[in-house]
Amino acid sequence: xxxxxxxxxxxxxxxxxxxxxxxxxxxxxxxxxxxxxxxxxxxxxxxxxxxxxxxxxxxxxxxxxxxxxxxxxxxxxxxxxxxxxxxxxxxxxxxxxxxxxxxxxxxxxxxxxxxxxxxxxxxxxxxxxxxxxxxxxxxxxxxxxxxxxxxxxxxxxxxxxxxxxxxxxxxxxxxxxxxxxxxxxxxxxxxxxxxxxxxxxxxxxxxxxxxxxxxxxxxxxxxxxxxxxxxxxxxxxxxxxxxxxxxxxxxxxxxxxxxxxxxxxxxxxxxxxxxxxxxxxxxxxxxxxxxxxxxxxxxxxxxxxxxxxxxxxxxxxxxxxxxxxxxxxxxxxxxxxxxxxxxxxxxxxxxxxxxxxxxxxxxxxxxxxxxxxxxxxxxxxxxxxxxxxxxxxxxxxxxxxxxxxxxxxxxxxxxxxxxxxxxxxxxxxxxxxxxxx
Numbered sequence: 001x002x003x004x005x006x007x008x009x010x011x012x013x014x015x016x017x018x019x020x021x022x023x024x025x026x027x028x029x030x031x032x033x034x035x036x037x038x039x040x041x042x043x044x045x046x047x048x049x050x051x052x053x054x055x056x057x058x059x060x061x062x063x064x065x066x067x068x069x070x071x072x073x074x075x076x077x078x079x080x081x082x083x084x085x086x087x088x089x090x091x092x093x094x095x096x097x098x099x100x101x102x103x104x105x106x107x108x109x110x111x112x113x114x115x116x117x118x119x120x121x122x123x124x125x126x127x128x129x130x131x132x133x134x135x136x137x138x139x140x141x142x143x144x145x146x147x148x149x150x151x152x153x154x155x156x157x158x159x160x161x162x163x164x165x166x167x168x169x170x171x172x173x174x175x176x177x178x179x180x181x182x183x184x185x186x187x188x189x190x191x192x193x194x195x196x197x198x199x200x201x202x203x204x205x206x207x208x209x210x211x212x213x214x215x216x217x218x219x220x221x222x223x224x225x226x227x228x229x230x231x232x233x234x235x236x237x238x239x240x241x242x243x244x245x246x247x248x249x250x251x252x253x254x255x256x257x258x259x260x261x262x263x264x265x266x267x268x269x270x271x272x273x274x275x276x277x278x279x280x281x282x283x284x285x286x287x288x289x290x291x292x293x294x295x296x297x298x299x300x301x302x303x304x305x306x307x308x309x310x311x312x313x314x315x316x317x318x319x320x321x322x323x324x325x326x327x328x329x330x331x332x333x334x335x336x337x338x339x340x341x342x343x344x345x346x347x348x349x350x351x352x353x354x355x356x357x358x359x360x361x362x363x364x365x366x367x368x369x370x371x372x373x374x375x376x377x378x379x380x381x382x383x384x385x386x387x388x389x390x391x392x393x394x395x396x397x398x399x400x401x402x403x404x405x406x407x408x409x410x411x412x413x414x415x416x417x418x419x420x421x422x423x424x425x426x427x428x429x430x431x432x433x434x435x436x437x
Contacts (some may be wrong), residue, residue: 004437007032007237007245008219009227010253012040013419014409016215017426018251023218025434031219032239034226038216040253041378041410042419044207049372050324051288053331056378057299057313058208059084061200062420071201074214078204080319083193085296089361090149090303097301099149100141101177101194103186110148111186117142118182132387134162140176150174153303156310158384159280159341169385169416202318227254231264232403249433250404253426255279255380255411256396263405273395276388277414278339282381283347285309285332285354288372292316292328294363307357308350309334327371330358337384347375383414406433 004027008015011033022029037043043055060071061084072079086097096102100118103111121142130136133154137146151162158165175194177185185191203210229238230250238244252259260266260274299313309332315322316329323329332354336343351373358364383389393414400407408429410417417425 005246005248006030006251006433007247007249008251008253009033009237010040010409011035011038011216011221011223012253012409013042013212013422014253014412014426014429015040015251016212016219017423018408018430019219019426020215020423021427021430022434025430027434029219030245031221032225032227032237032245033221033223034240036224038221038223039209039212041380042208042212044209045374045376046207047288047372047374049288051286051315051327051329051372052207052322053284053286053315053329053374054208055376056282056284056333056381057311057315057331058419059200059202059318060211060419062418064420067420067423068201071211074212075203075205075210079201080204081199081201082298082318083199084298086299086301087297088301088303089307096191098175098177098194100145101175101181101185102191103182104189104191110144113144114142114148115182115186117144118179122179130167132163133165133167133385136167137162140174149303152305153301153310156302156305157280157335158382158386159335159337160278160339160384160386164386166385166387166390168390169383204319205321207315207322227262229262229264230259230405232405233265249406249436251406251408251426251429251433253407253409253412256393256407256414259400259405259407259412260396263400263403265403266399270395270399273392276392277396278337278384278386278388279411280381280384281336281338281343282378283334283336283343283345283350283375284378285334285347285350285375286373287330287332287351287355287358287370288323289328289330289364290326290369290371292320292323292326294328302361304361307361308332308353309357312363324371329372330363332358335381339384339386343377347377351375380411383410383416385416389414404436 006029008018008031019029046052088095088099093105095105127139154162226240228240236246257274257277298317311333313331406429408425409422
């Protein structure tokens with residue numbers, strides 16, 4: 001192994017992607033994580049009740065053959081390959097996803113107005129350079145659907161209004177149906193599946209973290225090391241436990257708003273730019289039930305603003321070994337953000353409201369036999385693509401480049417990255433370091 005002193009901060013997908021690439025190049029690394037468990041945002045928690053929950057819903061739906069093979073090898077080929085069925089809950093109606101191509105179950109008046117607006121929108125060119133996300137939504141879907149569905153869900157998920165968001169994050173995430181698809185989806189209950197996630201893979205045993213464990217053997221991992229200061233001139237990292245480590249090259253997946261204040265010499269304008277970057281905080285409420293027949297869905301989007309959770313996922317649908325035999329599980333996501341909707345409850349205080357709302361939407365019974373409950377706070381969940389991001393991010397990245405701190409992953413690149421994209425981001429970061437060596 002090379003004698004280069006490589007330090008990686010963070011043990012999630014991006015950090016492990018970097019460690020994997022360095023290891024393949026014959027370069028040893030040391031990895032540090034503030035938690036007492038590895039995996040970062042892709043950690044898994046196994047409970048004495050027999051229920052297994054990931055730190056938020058994680059699946060692998062990469063079409064990249066190399067990535068599929070990597071993950072398969074890491075679990076000795078023991079994974080579930082499943083078709084995703086996704087639905088939506090809208091004011092008492094269960095609507096197949098994506099809703100824009102499945103209006104059938106909606107009230108007649110709303111359905112009619114959505115169709116009329118779709119027709120009008122289809123007569124015009126889509127706005128090429130929309131001022132914000134809301135303008136794009138109305139241009140593509142018409143005002144009724146845009147303001148009743150994606151704008152409302154986006155506010156619950158991102159905690160900010162659609163007219164305060166950019167459109168750089170979307171990619172394939174919002175399906176644009178043809179007019180024929182809209183009409184057929186309004187008339188017929190059964191429609192073709194057009195969701196961008198058609199199938200996915202998930203480890204049979206041990207939760208999502210099982211995919212990552214072999215990567216952890218490719219680095220010297222040190223847990224319970226919370227970074228409190230980085231000196232890019234002295235090339236040292238100081239931790240809360242008193243340890244100070246030197247480095248030749250540093251790769252960080254620490255969220256940028258947390259990272260910049262810790263870097264000695266960061267100018268005021270860089271600190272101010274980092275403070276403008278926003279992400280959501282998620283409280284996940286995990287519930288284990290004595291039955292597994294309460295939903296056909298793999299996950300469900302919730303549009304109602306008076307329901308406390310934004311999305312539901314069902315781990316027992318991903319692998320039956322995430323639960324005791326015959327049991328089912330629900331993970332509810334409730335979103336907040338420091339910038340737009342500060343957390344005003346403890347995780348445990350959300351457990352009963354989530355149960356009450358699950359009853360309210362008819363997913364579980366009032367007398368449901370509940371075998372497990374727990375709640376977790378995820379301080380950094382998803383990037384908020386508000387209008388501040390577009391001007392603030394280049395300032396932060398340019399300065400980090402100037403002091404030779406390599407940033408990777410969702411929270412280093414500050415982008416909308418799925419698991420494989422975060423891993424590849426770590427690999428790119430490692431390649432950039434190797435090019436400098």
